[in-house]
Amino acid sequence: MKLYFAPGACSLCPHIVVLEAGLTAETVQVNLKAHQLLDGSDYYAINSRGYVPLLELDDGQRITENAAIVQYLAERAPDRGLLPPAGTLARTRVQEWLAFVGSELHKGFSPLFNPALPEEARPIFKKKLLDRFGWVNQQLAGKSYLMGEAFTVADAYLFVITGWAGRVGVDIAGLENLAAHQARTRQRPEVQAALQAEGQA
Structure with missing residues (x-):
């Protein structure tokens, strides 16, 4: 999985949940002002709404919105009680x-x-x-x-x-x-x- 985030943004929420759930996700930082990744690539090409968070699954499917992402993550680790x-x-x-x-x-x-x-x-x-x-x-x-x-x-x-x-x-x-x-x-x-x-x- 990949979690697209920006420091100080609401994407900190699923970042916390990934760790609380004991899961592993690559974190990819987004510059929200420029709507670019740190390598200069266009974030709009990944998320047409241009904001974070976005969770990209291993099969390429993408989930947006905090409430949806954190529930998906919590369901991957039901024993954690999240x-x-x-x-x-x-x-x-x-x-x-x-x-x-x-x-x-x-x-x-x-x-x-x-x-x-x-x-x-x-x-x-x-x-x-x-x-x-x-x-x-x-x-x-x-x-x-x-x-x-x-x-x-x-x-x-x-x-x-x-x-x-x-x-x-x-x-x-x-x-x-x-x-x-x-x-x-x-x-x-x-x-x-x-x-x-x-x-x-």
Whole structure:
């Protein structure tokens, strides 16, 4: 397998999951500004949408989108417990979290990463994100991870996206449960390894 990534991007999520699952994947860095690989080749020729992550399987098939990629990876290593069994309510709950992180948190950062966003609009988007993070903070009360004591693919996604808050001036310092989740997840050896591999440690 090949995992196409960019340092600091959401592709850190499947990178973490590859390691948590005990799988092996070649990592291929993408320059998102130029939409090129480091050798200068055109990334659009690999992914017509031009963004990361993208997982290329050994037979050449390609999977995009974090939620799809991490579920595929977790299913390759069911003994690791990164995704509950198909057909269970627990599985649906993890998928629910993946959808929430993707739509309510991840995409909530998009306007704030846009340099063309008028300054007067920034507080509106920051408040919406902070409200969403506040809700997550409440859900984490009394838990080590989103599903309780078990680390899942949803925790990897939450960890990566929450890490962006400081980059856009969203102050989550007062959200103690979320801060504890971030610290706990960061201490995981596989998370440390992924961060180091991407130069983010």
